[in-house]
Every structure is written in C-alpha cells, then in structure tokens.
C-alpha cells in the first residue's frame with residue numbers, strides 16, 4: 111500500500127464544500143474506476159436539478175457582466191475548486207496533501223502527471239500500480255501519427271511554439287474516436303467513453319508533439335529518441351526534449367506539470383476547452399482552442415514574460431542585486447504602464463501555493479539556491495508585494511505560479527523561454543480533458559449565456575429587472 115499513515119490521516123480529514131467522497135484505491139483500471147463513479151455523480155446532478163434548480167447562488171451584477179465575469183458563480187467544474195485565500199484543491203486535496211498522497215515515479219519523489227490525472231478524473235487516489243499501468247498505457251499510445259509529424263516539420267521555425275502546439279493538437283483530431291463514432295451515430299450514454307479514449311490519446315501524444323516542436327525550433331537536425339515504454343509521461347517528455355539525464359529537471363517538470371494541471375473552470379484555457387467541448391467538438395479540437403487562450407500574455411504566456419522581465423532586470427542592475435534596485439525596477443515597469451508579470455491573479459488573494467511549492471523545491475536543492483536567477487526571483491518576492499500594494503491597483507499583490515516556474519527551467523539550461531508556455535500546455539491538458547470527459551458523462555448541455563448591448567444593460571439596471 112502506497113499511502114503512509116500520516117497521509118491517510120490527513121486525507122480522511124479533508125473535506126471541501128462537502129464534495130470529497132473517496133475510497134482507498136483498488137486495482138481497477140482508470141476506465142472502470144470512472145465508470146463506477148459516473149452513476150454517483152449523475153445522481154448528484156439529478157438531485158441538484160430536481161431540488162435546487164430555482165435556488166439562487168448569487169446575483170448577477172452589472173459589474174460582473176462588464177468586469178470579465180469575475181466572481182460570477184456560473185460554471186460546474188468538479189475536479190478542483192480555487193479558494194481566494196488558500197488556493198487550489200483537487201477534489202478537496204491541497205497541494206501538500208497531494209504531495210503526501212499521490213504516487214511518484216520509481217526512484218522519484220515528486221507527484222507525477224499520471225497520479226494527478228487519475229485523481230482529477232476519478233476523485234480517488236491511485237495505487238502505485240495503477241499509476242504505473244497508466245504510465246505504460248500513455249507510453250504505448252505516445253507516438254505521433256506521421257501526418258502530424260510532417261505537418262509540424264513543415265511549419266516555419268519562426269512560428270511561435272504555442273501556435274505550433276495548437277495546430278498539432280487540432281490535427282490529431284484526424285483520428286478522433288469521438289468524431290468517428292458520432293458520424294456513425296452513437297448513443298449519448300457512449301459519449302464519455304469516446305471522449306476518454308481521445309483524451310488519453312491526446313495526453314499520451316503531447317510529449318512527442320511538444321518535444322518535436324522544441325527540437326525543430328531550437329535544436330534542428332538533432333535526432334528525437336523513441337518513447338521509452340518504462341518511463342512515466344514526464345520522464346519521457348524530458349528525455350524527448352534532450353534533458354533525460356538531468357534527474358533534477360525531470361523531477362521539477364513532474365511537479366510543475368502535475369500541480370499546474372488544473373485550476374478550476376473559469377480560467378481562460380479551461381473555460382475555452384469547456385465551451386468548445388459543449389458543442390460536441392472532440393477533445394483535440396476543444397483543447398486546441400484552449401491552447402490559443404493559454405497563449406495570451408495575461409494567461410499562460412506570463413511564464414515567458416516573467417523570465418524576459420527578470421533577465422532584463424538582471425542586465426540592468428547586475429548580479430549583485432539589492433532590494434532597493436529591485437524596488438526601483440518595479441516602479442519603472444509600473445510607471446511605463448506595464449504589468450509586473452507573475453504577480454496578481456483573477457481569483458487568488460494570497461501567494462499562490464503552486465509558487466510556494468516551486469520555491470520549496472528550490473530550497474531543497476542547494477545548487478538552485480545559489481543560482482543568480484533564482485535568487486533574483488526570491489528577492490523580487492521580498493519586495494514586489496509591498497510595491498504593488500503602494501501602487502494600489504492590483505487586488506492581489508502576491509506572486510502567482512509563473513513568478514517562479516520559468517526561472518527554474520532557465521537555471522537547468524532550458525533557456526528558450528518562448529517555449530515555456532508549451533510546457534504549461536502539456537500540463538493544463540490534465541484538467542481540461544477531465545472536464546470534457548465529465549461534461550459528456552453528465553450530459554451537460556451546450557454553453558450559451560445571454561448577452562446584452564450597452565443600452566439594454568443600462569435599461570435592465572435602471573428597471574431593476576431580474
């Protein structure tokens with residue numbers, strides 16, 4: 111049994127909004143485990159529909175409508191909930207809970223993508239053997255179809271890696287099981303199984319796709335190794351990128367990709383996947399659309415921007431950086447009308463626990479603590495919240511995960527920061543495909559909110575119309 115007693119104790123005491131229902135892991139396959147949970151969730155949804163459809167869970171204010179729908183309780187997303195103060199919980203488990211409970215790779219310590227994916231999809235903690243089995247399945251399905259290889263190889267090296275990733279993921283829909291079954295005419299009750307099949311294939315193929323883009327853009331002509339059937343998803347990804355010998359970087363990527371995999375439903379990429387999926391577009395098309403949302407600088411591109419910004423700070427103030435020099439640089443950024451990348455958040459109102467987890471990873475490695483770029487991130491964290499508070503605009507003056515993520519990659523030699531959002535893209539698939547599977551299993555409808563013109567909103571507001 112993988113779970114240690116302390117982990118079990120903390121797990122059994124976890125309950126968030128009363129949504130956690132978890133049994134200890136069995137030896138069932140991922141699909142069988144999901145199949146077992148589906149009737150429970152369907153019954154729960156039915157109860158909500160019949161007993162609470164007319165209950166209000168908050169008003170829609172004009173401020174919500176013209177303010178990017180902030181705070182509007184308008185989505186069902188079962189795998190994670192983001193609390194403004196304490197951060198993310200995956201089926202009720204905080205990041206430290208997951209670090210205690212979720213299986214790592216053989217010989218490793220960090221959570222791996224497979225155990226996080228299992229938790230997200232089923233609400234249950236997998237056993238080490240179930241996790242290994244999923245790793246084997248992903249490795250076996252991980253090779254790219256040759257038409258996608260040729261497509262990616264034909265793209266100009268100057269095309270942003272995120273654009274290439276979105277194109278590659280969309281092209282994978284050539285082999286969509288969902289689409290083929292839909293054309294033949296399948297029952298609604300079968301939607302989820304084909305969505306799951308596509309989703310697992312998608313997750314399995316992301317490392318080969320993302321690594322091919324990296325090699326084409328930054329290391330043209332270098333041979334891509336084959337997928338190793340004995341490695342986990344991220345172990346293979348690091349290997350395909352050419353960093354398989356660096357165990358510390360591989361472990362870092364495992365942690366980063368797992369804890370970044372899901373951040374409830376309202377963030378732009380997750381919401382996009384959900385919206386597009388609600389039209390019954392297959393998981394490849396839905397996730398491709400999500401990737402183009404992730405490619406925006408206010409969302410996933412922030413990790414690239416953080417590094418650009420920190421490096422230009424380093425260039426300007428030199429390696430012996432003082433708090434005063436950082437403060438001055440922060441003010442210069444703000445006065446020029448730019449945002450401080452890696453700080454602020456649409457929901458969080460405290461330092462992001464994902465940032466804390468990445469900082470703790472650095473603190474466990476003396477080599478990282480001595481790295482100038484990582485020291486700079488740490489010192490910036492000591493100064494930036496004070497400056498942002500004084501600046502007085504952002505509702506959250508604290509760092510988000512991106513304040514730290516790219517700098518660690520940079521230290522380990524993965525210095526091509528235009529590529530960093532692609533790694534985020536490999537990660538965020540975990541949460542997005544989970545929701546796609548569950549949206550089909552629960553029969554969630556086409557998403558279609560009501561919109562109004564400026565004039566109509568003003569009239570509605572004046573009349574106080576419900």
Ligand SMILES: CC(C)(COP(=O)(O)OP(=O)(O)OC[C@H]1O[C@@H](n2cnc3c(N)ncnc32)[C@H](O)[C@@H]1OP(=O)(O)O)[C@@H](O)C(=O)NCCC(=O)NCCS
Pocket residue numbers: 407408409410412444448449450451452453454455456457503504505506510511512
């Ligand atoms: C993440 C982010 C987009 C959230 O936006 P938001 O929900 O609108 O944030 P707030 O409500 O706190 O914004 C209020 C104001 O503070 C500003 N603000 C927010 N974060 C800021 C930052 N890091 N630096 C400077 N100003 C910031 C906003 O631009 C906005 O200004 P405006 O009134 O002139 O439009 C925003 O904090 C940001 O741009 N951060 C930097 C980019 C980043 O790190 N993104 C990754 C997110 S995980």
